[in-house]
Amino acid sequence: MxxxxxxxxxxxxxxxxxxxxxxxxxxxxxxxxxxxxxxxxxxxxxxxxxxxxxxxxxxxxxxxxxxxxxxxxxxxxxxxxxNHSYTLAVNKFADMEFEEFQKKYLLTAPQNCSATQGNHIFHWRDIPKAFDWNKWTRKVVTDVKNQESCGSCWSFSTTGALESHTAIAYSTLISLSEQQLIDCAQAFNNHGCEGGLPSQAFEYIRYNNGLESEADYPYTAKDGKCKFDPSKTVAYVADVVNITLGDEKGILDAVYNHGPVSIAYDVAADFQFYKSGVYSSTECKTSPQHVNHAVLATGFNETVSGEKYWIVKNSWGADWGLHGYFWIKRGENMCGLADCASYPVVHD
Structure with missing residues (x-):
């Protein structure tokens, strides 16, 4: 001393x-x-x-x-x-260490979502360099929602996909209930605020014969008792399509020819502060058992320098990232984003 x-x-x-x-x-x-x-x-x-x-x-x-x-x-x-092509910034999550952030916003229940061989059928037609369902001829993507302090991202990815596929098929865009999935889908290996998978949630909706609207079964950001009312269902799943493990070309084909696709990936510590640009990471993991966040791929594009990326809708509110969205590098299965991709079929 x-x-x-x-x-x-x-x-x-x-x-x-x-x-x-x-x-x-x-x-x-x-x-x-x-x-x-x-x-x-x-x-x-x-x-x-x-x-x-x-x-x-x-x-x-x-x-x-x-x-x-x-x-x-x-x-x-x-x-x-x-040469990183994204920026990070001060945001509403900056008062949390990553460990705390994980517990509040990411999947905590063990997941293994891979489809070794999926059932997506390619259309084999030319796909443009850029496409986004947010810019379609009519509105088919609901506004960004906020899951709050509940690991329910999987339910938002599920409703986001089903909302869009229903709107594309039937010209009616209805905000659907995440809370019904949180409260009622446990029999399909989902765990409410501790996590779940969109593919399993689609199966629940399929065999449950429908999902209620957000208005009729509102979000509470916590686990609750199932209050499903079959007389109030407004959206349905006729089949579930899983895309083969690691197949980003399959995701590309599905997004362009069918609609937004639910994907899941591994969030690294810096991602909570994402602000803009094409995200990439050497810290995140790329295996299906490590996915900890589910989101919705609504489109794709590339930068002026030719870097390809996905346009992705998140569920952390419109005040995060690019008005609630982010871009992530395409073509390298970045953070395992192509390991758990699925989408619903809404008509026979």
Missing amino acids: YYTSNHSYTCKYYTSNHSYTCKYYTSNHSYTCKYYTSNHCYTCKYYTSNHSYTCKYYTSNHSYTCKYYTSNHCYTCKYYTS
């Missing part, structure tokens, strides 16, 4: 490899640091009178992560100076 006129500190040094840890105390702040000068990286945590933050820097590849806390504001930022 050392004391000077304006500060005190404790340190442990390892001079053989030029690394050390220190804790400092001054009149207006304290901090701890760990330095590794051999590879030019270090972590620090600072505390001052009005804010605290943690940082991790990697100067060898010029990337770092930071988390800041001020008196009434908390945010996280992550920078990549290499």
Whole structure:
């Protein structure tokens, strides 16, 4: 322990490899640091009178992560100076560590959703470079919804697909009930706010003979007792189509020729702060047993530089990402997005 006129500190040094840890105390702040000068990286945590933050820097590849806390504001930022084509930003999830975020918003029940051999039939016709059901001749995609603090993304992916396929077939767009799926679909291996799969939810709707509207069976963001009323069903599933494991061309064909497709993938820690651009990750996993979030692919496009991506509707509210949507790299089964794809058939 050392004391000077304006500060005190404790340190442990390892001079053989030029690394050390220190804790400092001054009149207006304290901090701890760990330095590794051999590879030019270090972590620090600072505390001052009005804010605290943690940082991790990697100067060898010029990337770092930071988390800041001020008196009434908390945010996280992550920078990549290499050629990443997406941006992250402060948002409503920035006051949560990823572990907390996982528990509140992602699937927590074990999932294994692969269809080793799917039953999607290709149309084998030319597909344009860009297409989005949000820009069709009439509105066939409902507005972005908010699952809130419940791992019910699977139910929103399910209703989103069924809403659109019903609207495409019958020209009527009705917001459907996620809560009915949360409360009533357990027999089809779904687990309410702990998770489920769209393909299994489609099967429930099929054998249950229908799904109620959002208006008749409203969302509560928590598990509840099943209150299904068969006299109020407004949407139906005649069959369920699963797309073969890893087959992004099958998803492309299905999105263009049929309608939006339910997909699931593995969310990495930085994704909660997505703002814009084509997302990609080397941290996420690409196997069906690791999927932890279900969403809805509504279209596809490519950037001016030729990078192909999916246009995806999320269920974290319109104030997240691209007005509730995100773009994710297409053609590489990014984060396992092509391992669990399915869509409903709404007519015989």
